[in-house]
Amino acid sequence: MSNLTMLDPTSELNPAERQLLPRLDQLAGATIGLLDISKPRGKEFLDEVERQLLLLGATVNRYCKPTFARVAPRELNQKISVECDAVIEGLAD
């Protein structure tokens, strides 16, 4: 698709590389989504993460995607983006 070079149309006051979105500055009072990717025993791990987040004063929403082998369905991504301030995805084994 690419290997294209473009010339920067901006004032170049910001770095050329896209920056990460701003991080949360605190967890207390934030709504954190936990997305289970359906790997075995993922729920147990996320239960412990939820317990610790609740102790830190966050609100936790639990979500689950049908299979670890595919990206999450579009509707689920949109739901999480509306309902949560940040999301932790349960990866790997």
Added chain:
Amino acid sequence: MSSDNTHSYTLVVKKACPTCELIQPAIRQLAQQLRLQVYVQDDPAFLADLEDVSSSDDSTLKYSFHHNIEIVPTLIRFDGKEESERIVGWDRQQWRDFSGIEDLGEELIAFKPGCGSMTEDPGMQEVLAARFASDALSARRIDLADAEDEMEACYERGWTDGLPVIPPTPIRVLRMLAASDRAASDIVGRVPPDNVECSVEKVAINAVLAGCKPDYFPTVLSVVEAALKDEFCMHGLLCTTYFSSPVVIVNGPVVKRIGMNSGGNALGQGNRANATIGRALQLLIRNVGGGKPGGIDRATLGNPGKYTFCFAEDESDPDWPSLAMDRGFGRTDSVVSLFAGDGVQPVLDQLSRDPESLALSMAASLRSVAHVKKFGMADAILVVCPEHRRVFREGGWDKERLRQALYDHLMTPGAELMSGVGGMTEGMPEKFKDKLLNKFRDDGLHIVTAGGTAGMFSAIISGWVASGEKGSQLVSKAIV
């Protein structure tokens, strides 16, 4: 000694040129008697069989580009590293005098013109500039990853107004720059709100983003310069919670030359020049100036003209002075005018057949600019459509007569406009109670003409509520 051993020479040729083919015996003589290097633009095998000749492959056209070769054959004499003289085409006597070889090309015809150099093929100048002279462009390079979609990349970097933009590759920007004599590094002004110096190159990059053709570039440059004039107040206009943003009106011969629309749907979509010239300014303010909605742009509602609002005035009627002429320019000057304006308010009048009635309709509609009871606050542009212009013409009214009638009809006693009158708290302050007020300040109402020939619908483009010296005034500039 008749031949020249103290200098060096280069010769640029191409096989596809019959003159270059013809003069091979002379090339051999030159190589035998002078220090000669030959460069071949197309086929590296050309001249390979010619004894004594040292030829170099210039199929990348690097040598030809750097030495501005326009014609082949070109023979250049060097004094050390400096070029001292060159000749082009084949003129036997001229070549004999130049080289000092008295019997050069004895058996050849005396004269044959050369051919165009491959560096002059259509589009090649920008391709070669991008290949060999890209330090003429000083903007930061953004390289995309293999899997990146270039259209999405522009969106993700925040370069667009919500609609797709044209990825600004070096070749596209070079083609845009070639349409102006100005140097890429020339500064056109400081762009608000970040107050950043803006070069001709940055204007070209944003003109490419907007979809402009190179033909439009001189007009775009003049639009940007007009917008950056102090009296236009671009910084305030960008920050305002009000609707307004720059409206561009173009007059003069440039309109036809670049194919702008002054007729049917002139304020709407469909014409590339109208659409992209206005858009280039908006994108420049966003990208170079840093002015974006949610940031410094605090507009409550904004208006669709903030994508683009640019049209040409209809100058088909020689008895109707153009906006540029109202501003002191001549009919044959190409001029851009910038107005801090917002939407399009209809002025429907399908029944008036005399100019008095039509002028009253227009005045009544003009009262509602900003608010019916706010006078002297916002400027406006009245766009008179061709069918309404006909009513005035047939009634014997010229533009000045219309202007005067509108002024007279809009004169209103302050008492009718007071805060509280009509149950509306909005209105004029107490101190104006006993005064006669005009809806528009002096020079606050501009009249232009545009539109299709069917439809008795004129329009008002209402202006920013900070109009005049305390805010924005209409600014006109000749296109250089």
